[in-house]
Amino acid sequence: MKLKKILSAILATVMLTGMMAACSGDSGSSSAAPDESGGTVSAEDASAQEEYTVKIMYFGDATTEDTNEVAEKLSELTKAKYNTTIDMVRVGFGSYSDQANLALNSGEKLDVISSFGLSAQTMMAQNQIIPLNDYLDEYAPETKAAISDLDWQCMTINGNITGVPANIEKASAFGLLMVKDVVDELGIDWESVKTLEDAEPIYEQVKAAHPEMYMLVADFGDIRRPLCYDPLGNDNFGILEDPLTEREDLQVVNLYETEAFVDWINIMYDFNQKGYIQPDAASSTESANSLLGAGKAFSNITNIKPGIEAEWERNCGKEVYIAPLVEPYSTTDNISMRWCIANSCEKPERAMQVINEMYMNPDFSNTFIYGIEGKHWEFVDEEQGIVGYADGVEAGSTGYSNLAWGAANEQIAYVFEGDDPNLWEELGEFNETAPPSIAKGFVWDNTNVLTEVTSCTNVLNKYVKALQAGALNPETELPKLNQELRDAGLETIMQDKQTQLDAWLAENR
DSSP: OOHHHHHHHHHHHHSOTTHHHHOOSOSSOOOOEEOTTSOEEOGGGGGGSOOEEEEEEEESOBOHHHHHHHHHHHHHHHHHHHSEEEEEEEEOGGGHHHHHHHHHHHTOSOOEEEOTTSOHHHHHHTTOBOOOHHHHHHHOHHHHHHSOHHHHHHTEETTEEOOEEOOSOOSEEEEEEEEHHHHHHHTOOGGGOOSGGGGHHHHHHHHHHOTTSEEEOOBTTBOOOOOOEEOSSTTOSSBEESTTSOOSOOOOBOGGGSHHHHHHHHHHHHHHHTTOBOTTGGGOOSOHHHHHHTTOEEEEEEEOOTTHHHHHHHHHSOOEEEEEEEEEEBOGGGGOOEEEEBTTOSOHHHHHHHHHHHHHOHHHHHHHHHOSBTTTEEEEETTTTEEEEOTTOOTTTOSBOOOGGGSSOGGGSOEETTSOTTHHHHHHHHHHHSOBOTTTTOOOOOGGGHHHHHHHHHHHHHHHHHHHTTOSOHHHHHHHHHHHHHHHTHHHHHHHHHHHHHHHHHHHO
16 A cells, blocks of 8 residues: 555655654654653553553544544554553634633643643643653654754743644745635636735625625634734734844834734724624634635635645635735744643653654544544545545534644645645645744743733733724724733833843844
């Protein structure tokens, strides 16, 4: 069968420096594993370890029954190899961050968790996760070798490795997504859109022809910012403008006072006043997928990466065009989604072994992403490693939604039907060629200003989504936002971030 050769070729093409030294081409990883007493258990004898269950928590729509079935299938791999059973919980996008924080704070049984929607800095500062430094070399040497030093640097806070970075797109790029059938029907020149303002005449035309549609919608209440800046930490409290231009003075500034942000929300306010934006965008609990799929929406601001059009089509059932608004660039925060070990984990070494399987073992990755063969998915072209939904299953009816980008390493998995067979090679090139921010590798530790971060977050929650949806007048409400941020301690946060950035620059330039 050619599939393992294909997977090995994919690994060689898209994994970062060190992969070939770490991967032998077999579908399973082969590291030796020290036992709990400190002695080394060979790969062949790792199953002699004490029985243990690793509980994994991550995001996405799935029934409990189907998730349990997938966990049982994964357990067949880990039980034979490590005497480890897998337990899994999947939580929907809208409630994942709340449920994850609850699980991390409650002390309940939890071993491995995705950081999706969470701040690694805050998780580490609040002792919700543990550093991986003491476990990678012994329990996941293949994974450690497969990831670049720069990516590991992006995972490290004060010398502590906070998680294993997901091997997904590692650059930011944004575009305006438009439903293809409407564009084709009205003969719209979608490629003429270079800035968000260019969409105005298109919205006017579509609204006249399809008054039943929203012109621009949010995704669970969020509208992406089509802006180019380095957030210097995923809270956006103090950012670096013009991150691709090398210069001596790297000044931390307030995003919400920058010309780019002000111009954008003024456009959004104008669009809202003209009835182009979903009226309840800031508070919506609906996904952009569902709105587009139901014919209620014409456009959405989306991230761009190889295969994004097919991903949208698969999830909403509509073909789309995407006009680029921001070209790809890479920051530390693009290497932000990670797989962590919870502080409540009783045996971190066992959790680390499972993360190693997640990252290095195609059999594990395929089951984790796509579910059960014959029930959730089936081969479309086994020789090429292309899969699709099982007979009678669709995106809206599956009991286990597939999210390749939600896994530890999508690039060792099968390619889903509709995607380019060379998707993973294209994604690897996308990651390699995106120009980096001049501050890439800098990781801000917010430990000293947690109180201020919490206060500023509360202020943002009052204003920012509504401003970005055009529901508030920037002329009157933006000054209120910035004053309340200052009152909540934004200047203190920015000074702390500037001090750390200056120290990082002195050491790394």
